[in-house]
Amino acid sequence: MFQSDSATFIAGYPLKAHNTFGFDVRAQFACRIEREAQLMAAVRDPRAAGLPRLVLGGGSNIVLTGDVGGLVLLVALQGRRLVREDNDAWYVEAAAGEPWHDFVAWTLAQGLPGLENLALIPGTVGAAPIQNIGAYGLEMCERFASLRAVELATGEAVELDATACRFGYRDSFFKREGRDRFVITSVTFRLPKVWTPRAGYADIARELAASGQGDARPTARAIFDAVVAVRRAKLPDPLQLGNAGSFFKNPVVEVAQFEALKAQEPELVSYPQPDGRVKLAAGWLIDRCGWKGRAMGAAAVHERQALVLVNRGGASGAEVLALARAIQEDVLTRFGVELDAEPVCL
Numbered sequence: 001m002f003q004s005d006s007a008t009f010i011a012g013y014p015l016k017a018h019n020t021f022g023f024d025v026r027a028q029f030a031c032r033i034e035r036e037a038q039l040m041a042a043v044r045d046p047r048a049a050g051l052p053r054l055v056l057g058g059g060s061n062i063v064l065t066g067d068v069g070g071l072v073l074l075v076a077l078q079g080r081r082l083v084r085e086d087n088d089a090w091y092v093e094a095a096a097g098e099p100w101h102d103f104v105a106w107t108l109a110q111g112l113p114g115l116e117n118l119a120l121i122p123g124t125v126g127a128a129p130i131q132n133i134g135a136y137g138l139e140m141c142e143r144f145a146s147l148r149a150v151e152l153a154t155g156e157a158v159e160l161d162a163t164a165c166r167f168g169y170r171d172s173f174f175k176r177e178g179r180d181r182f183v184i185t186s187v188t189f190r191l192p193k194v195w196t197p198r199a200g201y202a203d204i205a206r207e208l209a210a211s212g213q214g215d216a217r218p219t220a221r222a223i224f225d226a227v228v229a230v231r232r233a234k235l236p237d238p239l240q241l242g243n244a245g246s247f248f249k250n251p252v253v254e255v256a257q258f259e260a261l262k263a264q265e266p267e268l269v270s271y272p273q274p275d276g277r278v279k280l281a282a283g284w285l286i287d288r289c290g291w292k293g294r295a296m297g298a299a300a301v302h303e304r305q306a307l308v309l310v311n312r313g314g315a316s317g318a319e320v321l322a323l324a325r326a327i328q329e330d331v332l333t334r335f336g337v338e339l340d341a342e343p344v345c346l
């Protein structure tokens, strides 16, 4: 163990509790970041110079296939507050290490609706912009105002707006040109004062109807509760069954390919896109290939949602990737559709 001014580097640090798949791997060095100054110190420390760096928040969107060489920055920055309001919106800021779901619950408890559709998504606030988390008819970018990040090369803090973040479906600047260049330290959300429920997603509408709220305009709390109920019913809790949420993105295909597939598979689940192309439900394609509930070693396809790969206990990242590849090959052979992995694979 060696120390810099305010950052402590720990050698051989176990990462099992820091990735939601629960892979039992270690970091060459790890440094827990509780204050932005520690991050600056760690980044500028000459002993860290030249080492590869990996930023981990909740580790909810990553597949670690082996021990991680270099320095792992464990972002544990805490804090959340209402920073300001104008006539149209409230602006709330949360530090990157805050658990996402707790933050969503806190905004509702403050009487600030707008994030309820994104309840129960695993991971931290700092991870949310990286893959532009989304669920049940809402993407994070629709509530995003700006973020603060530290540039690893310089140790300088920068402020980035939505344009700079280049959000797309499960995508952002931080998965492309910005990859491994920045550590997000806090995110500010814009929650419009005129709130409109997003309750159109079939599972949510069904859940609201089942709880007797199908007809009335639902409250943000009712949507939050419905989302929590639907997620609990379909998606495994990473604390009980290691997983990283959807393992594949829903693929987007050209209309001609969609029409050919639809003729072959009349039940194909699809969503027309604004650009004229068609998004397909990857879970449906995988399910249709017979993969739901199947295992390869200790890696398996979840029994209630084929888009989620799980660690049944003791699986390695390599085993999960082997399962993912077998699924990708089957879907490509049967439907001619390529599935892209959603988590970052290391």
Ligand code: EPU
Residues within 6 Å of the ligand: 134, 135, 136, 137, 203, 234, 235, 244, 245, 246, 247, 248, 249, 250, 269, 281, 282, 283, 284, 287, 292, 304, 305, 306, 307, 342
């Ligand atoms: N389906 C099946 N079999 C399955 C899974 C799905 O037939 O095993 C069918 C469903 O019946 C439904 C369709 O496929 O008709 C879509 O399924 P679902 O509503 O469960 O959503 P999804 O497209 O599979 C996406 C997100 C989820 C998000 C839900 C709800 C992606 C990659 N995944 O899943 O996000 O919670 O919609 O909005 O976009 C995540 O990113 O980690 C995640 C969980």
